[in-house]
Amino acid sequence: MLDTGNFVVFNSDEDIIWQSFQYPTTSILQGQHLSAGMELFSSVSETDQSTGIFRLKMQHDGNLVQYPVDTPDTAPYSYWSSFTDGKGDNVSLNLDNDGHLYMLNSTGFNIKDLNTGGYDDTNRTIYLMKIDSDGIFRLYSYRLDRNGNRSVIWSSTSDKCAPKGLCGLNGYCVDVDREANCICLPGFAPVIEGNFTAGCERNFSSDSCKSDDGTIQYTIQAAENTVWEDNGYSEVTSTTREECDTACYEDCNCEAAMFNDGKCTKQRLPLRYGRRDLSNSNIALIKSCFQIQKVFYRQQHKIVRDRCSYFV
Structure with missing residues (x-):
C-alpha cells in the first residue's frame, strides 16, 4: 500500500502488475483518474458500502455524466453532465494533490476544470471525490490532524432533488429548506418505512x-x-x-x-x-x-x- 492510497502488486522484477488506482469503484483519490468507459457507483449508505442506485460515467464521447443504475447512457436518463460531449474518445477525469479536479483529452489538454484547486497540497490534507448515496458527487478534503475534519469543497449540484430515482418508484422528491424529502403519491405508502429509495406501493388492491x-x-x-x-x-x-x-x-x-x-x-x-x-x-x-x-x-x-x- 503506497502513501497515496494505491494498493499495488509487484512481480519478482518489482514491476507493477496490478494497482487499485486503475480500478476505481466508488471514489477517486488524489493522483487517480477515471478513464473513458469507466464508471463510479454510489454506495447504499455511509454504513453500507454495497453498490447503490447511482453511477457516474466517463463516456467515450468526452462527456462526464450521472445516471441512475441500470439505465441506458442516453440523455433522458441523465441528471447531470459536464457538457463536454464531442471532446474526443479518450477524455479522463483527474484529481491532483491540491484539490484540482479537471478533465484532460487524449493530448493532455485541459478541456474543463470542475474545481480549480489551489488548496493545501502538503501531506496534512488529502482529497477524495466520491458519489454519495444521495446521488450527488462531491469533492472532499480531509485534514490529517487530531480533529480529522472533513469538508465539501465542490459538488456536482446543490439541488438535492436532481438525482433521478432518489425517492424510488411512485415517490417524488420535494426540496424543503435545501434538503430532499420524499413523498408518496396519493393512495401509496412507503414499501419500507424510513427507506425512501425503496419507493412506495398502493395501500389498497x-x-x-x-x-x-x-x-x-x-x-x-x-x-x-x-x-x-x-x-x-x-x-x-x-x-x-x-x-x-x-x-x-x-x-x-x-x-x-x-x-x-x-x-x-x-x-x-x-x-x-x-x-x-x-x-x-x-x-x-x-x-x-x-x-x-x-x-x-x-x-x-x-x-x-x-x-x-x-x-x-
Whole structure:
C-alpha cells in the first residue's frame, strides 16, 4: 500500500502488475483518474458500502455524466453532465494533490476544470471525490490532524432533488429548506418505512377496480407541479383537467394520467423519477379508491365512505 492510497502488486522484477488506482469503484483519490468507459457507483449508505442506485460515467464521447443504475447512457436518463460531449474518445477525469479536479483529452489538454484547486497540497490534507448515496458527487478534503475534519469543497449540484430515482418508484422528491424529502403519491405508502429509495406501493388492491358489488368507488387525486418520466401508453384529446380525470377514471387500465397545457397522457404504474417543480404546470392525476361500508347507527341505515388514499 503506497502513501497515496494505491494498493499495488509487484512481480519478482518489482514491476507493477496490478494497482487499485486503475480500478476505481466508488471514489477517486488524489493522483487517480477515471478513464473513458469507466464508471463510479454510489454506495447504499455511509454504513453500507454495497453498490447503490447511482453511477457516474466517463463516456467515450468526452462527456462526464450521472445516471441512475441500470439505465441506458442516453440523455433522458441523465441528471447531470459536464457538457463536454464531442471532446474526443479518450477524455479522463483527474484529481491532483491540491484539490484540482479537471478533465484532460487524449493530448493532455485541459478541456474543463470542475474545481480549480489551489488548496493545501502538503501531506496534512488529502482529497477524495466520491458519489454519495444521495446521488450527488462531491469533492472532499480531509485534514490529517487530531480533529480529522472533513469538508465539501465542490459538488456536482446543490439541488438535492436532481438525482433521478432518489425517492424510488411512485415517490417524488420535494426540496424543503435545501434538503430532499420524499413523498408518496396519493393512495401509496412507503414499501419500507424510513427507506425512501425503496419507493412506495398502493395501500389498497387495484384488483378491486373490477369489483361489481358496489363497495368500491374510485376517484382521481392530484399531485400538482410534479414532473415524471413520460411513459404513457395512450394520449387522449383533452382541453381541461376534468376531461383528463374522466378519461382515466373510465379506463380500468389507467392507473394515473399526466395533464399539462391541454395534453393528457394515460399512464400505468409504476411512475418514476418524480420531483416537485413549482415552475412546471404538470399535474399527476392518480386513481385512488373509496371503500363504502354499510353500518347501522340508531337503527338508521347509513353509508360511510372510508378513503383508502392519503398523502404520506
